[in-house]
Amino acid sequence: MGPAAGRPVLFIAGAGTGKSMAFGDDVLHELGVRLLCADRPGMGGSTPDPRRTANSTAADYAAFVAAVLDGSGCPIPVVANSQGSVFGLEMAAAGRASTLALVSPADEVAHPRVRERLPAHTGGLVDLVNSDPSAAADLLHGFTAMDMERLVLDSASSRDRAVYTDTAFAGRFRTALAEGFAGDGSGYQTDTLIAMSRWDVDFGTIRTPTTIFFGSDDAAHSPDQGEFLASRIPTARRRIVPQAGGSLLWTHARQVLLAADDPR
16 A cells, blocks of 8 residues: 555554555655555465464564565564554564554463453453363354454443444445455464463564554553553554554544654
């Protein structure tokens, strides 16, 4: 998306969404940004990888960037949303991101400091993922694209619901969910198992300028709106955007893309 000759920015979409998920349609040309989007293994037309990890997924993204940009590749500005945050962090830890913008990022829910603050239904799934991954995978197997759309809408504030039910957004979201749950939904299942397990990210090695964005009204993506997450990243700064919710990526795309262009 955006101008073909624009400055490339890699977008890592959130849970259960494939390459059709994007943002910033109204500002990409103005800012001269070419947004690169890809299916993770098992999503859309991408072959499943039964041994996929957060680190191997970051390597897949790097290979995709190199292929699209004729070998020039990484490091590249990276924007990661929601459950895609762990893959963005792996990109940064491996030196593959020149800047990193984490927008409404999901936290490391299996970390004891985060786990103790989770609601009971979420905490129960996190415990199952870490005690019996096979049973968790079986449970997730029954979850569909329609279930995901319903979950997002049911948990959305009125401010976010207005964004998510917009005709253009809803059409794109459903297409991206169809990609994310392609085949037997193994791509979504793997994503969720990775995100809800303990992360292998070496936070201390991250030297990439990192900005963490949270809407002031977002109570869904992190129990402390990224405060603990920011404290773990040596180069992080946290921005709380007033009068914004979990749909921040789509309501404040310009602010996000400008941060992705800020090497400090």
